[in-house]
Amino acid sequence: MNIRTGLGYDVHRLVEGRELWLCGVKIEHTLGLLGHSDADVALHALCDALLGAAALRDIGYYFPDTDPAYKGADSKILLARVVELLADKGFRVGNVDITICAEAPKINPHIPLMRQIVAPLLGVTPDEVGIKATTTEKLGFTGRGEGMAAMAACLIFKD
Ligand code: MG
Numbered sequence: 001m002n003i004r005t006g007l008g009y010d011v012h013r014l015v016e017g018r019e020l021w022l023c024g025v026k027i028e029h030t031l032g033l034l035g036h037s038d039a040d041v042a043l044h045a046l047c048d049a050l051l052g053a054a055a056l057r058d059i060g061y062y063f064p065d066t067d068p069a070y071k072g073a074d075s076k077i078l079l080a081r082v083v084e085l086l087a088d089k090g091f092r093v094g095n096v097d098i099t100i101c102a103e104a105p106k107i108n109p110h111i112p113l114m115r116q117i118v119a120p121l122l123g124v125t126p127d128e129v130g131i132k133a134t135t136t137e138k139l140g141f142t143g144r145g146e147g148m149a150a151m152a153a154c155l156i157f158k159d
Contacts, residue, residue, distance in 0.1 A: 004156050006048075006052035006153065007052055008047065008150075008151065008152040010048065010149070010150050011149045014145060015033075016032075021040040022107065022114070022148075023040070038072065038073060041100070042114075045150040046096055046098055050083070051086075054085070056085055059078065062078075062085070076121055091156040096118075098131045099133070099150065101134055102133060
């Protein structure tokens with residue numbers, strides 16, 4: 001069996017007048033993440049982890065922020081496309097693990113739904129989808145509420 005791991009990281013700025021999407025879930029908040037797509041920082045980090053594991057470049061390579069086709073794009077669709085790219089190389093997802101860094105709002109109440117939404121996109125069960133949230137103790141740009149960051153790790157395999 002060919003087993004590989006990947007690592008992804010992403011950051012988006014928090015601004016007024018935008019919806020907040022994290023792991024495919026719309027969360028009520030006074031601010032939202034700025035980006036060309038829906039700016040789902042967690043799914044972007046996950047896409048990069050998966051692409052990295054398969055040595056398939058990165059999310060910007062496939063979905064450039066200069067392409068009008070991806071303006072306002074639902075990142076769940078981008079993630080599904082990434083899973084297809086991996087499948088084209090014979091890879092399936094084993095498990096993923098995501099950490100969201102945000103000072104506010106509270107992310108934990110949304111994690112069960114996030115796992116339910118992300119798992120089928122990956123072809124796994126929610127038991128294979130780890131999602132965690134942390135503050136950065138008011139330190140740095142996430143701590144000041146200027147933006148959010150996300151990290152993701154994954155395992156992919158082919159027989
Ligand atoms: Mg991004």
